[in-house]
Amino acid sequence: MPELPEVETVARELRKLIIDKQIEGIETAWNRSFDNRCAIEVAKQKINSVQRKGKYLIIELTRSFLIVHLRMTGQLLYKSAGQTIDSIDHIRVIIKFKQGMLLFKDVRKFGRIYHVSNAVAFLDHIGTDALDTAVTKEHFYKLLKPSRMNIKAFLLSQKYISGMGNIYTDEALFLSAVHPAMISGNLSKKQADLLHDNMLSVLNNSIQNMGSTISDYRDPEGKKGLNQLYFNVYGREGLLCKTCSTPVAKIRLAGRGTHFCPQCQKV
DNA sequence: CTAATCACCTGAAGGC
């Protein structure tokens, strides 16, 4: 479900809701979502900050960190004390405060909450966040140049640049008129620059729209995003390309459904 | 190094 813009939206909303609150306790209903053996260590710590790297949320506590990955269907829902909870279905973890609670809801159980002492080290295996200013056009091109992977797989891999997922990859490639199967190292500097621009604009525009909701995504207050209203190719198989009116195609690439315009995007 | 497949899970949707 969530890619960079959705996780960023969650981070921004969470900052308004849980910063400076003290955790009273943490309970687990599905033990693979969170290893409850560290519940005692987490309890009584205060939340200092909420940050993000790629698709990971970083909740800084007094002495340690909670790292959250929502994977496909994870949601972090804040409920103030007294607020009614419509359903406890699919609630895997509950983080309790005096003033309310943060529910980790996750239908497919792929999401995880990790408790770590060193967030930087824990997230060292993923590349620089796509919106980090360190990801300049030069840096981007240097990463692309030696790669023989197709560009779709390159953008989906989190080891070079982190945060891009299936939706925003398809959208950025469409806007750049680059075929998803094109070999990364074969992109011209001009194409790479354009793709860099579109990667950033696609992500930033979605953040402006509070992310994209296909089915499950919700922000901490339960609100849907609006960015799905502006997709050019994702989920538009068979519909006409907004640029040239050719039907949008869908193929399987990098193990994922991949949408593109066969007229606008040539290898 | 790269690509493809499976595994982890559940539920919605479509075909028959």
Next chain:
DNA sequence: TGCCTTCAGGTGATTA
């Protein structure tokens, strides 16, 4: 109505 297959905003491990 019911059964079966396929698919889904992700990613890590394993196998060619």
